[in-house]
Amino acid sequence: QSGHIVVTSSVMGKFSTRLRSSYAASKHALHGYFDALRQEVYDDNINVSLVCPGFIKTNVTKNALEGDG
Structure with a gap:
């Protein structure tokens, strides 16, 4: 048994900025969950990767700040 889980996240999972608390919290949650999962499935030869693309x-952002999104 083996496999690889790839998760698209954001650098906001490691660094936060003002006016982005909810977004940052959701990305921190992803990082925490999948960091823990990586350890849980290690012995089953399953890899877990978090990909954090740049900007x-x-x-x-515009829609979130204006309330249209």
Whole structure:
């Protein structure tokens, strides 16, 4: 048995900025959960990776701040 779980997260799981508390909290939760899962499935030869892409320009920030999203 073996496998690999790949999770897309954000650097906000490690570093936070103002006005992003909810987003940062959700990403910290992902990091905590999958860091623990990595240890739990290690003996089953299952790898867990968190991928944290750099900044990607979208309307998510604008919509969140304006209440439209």
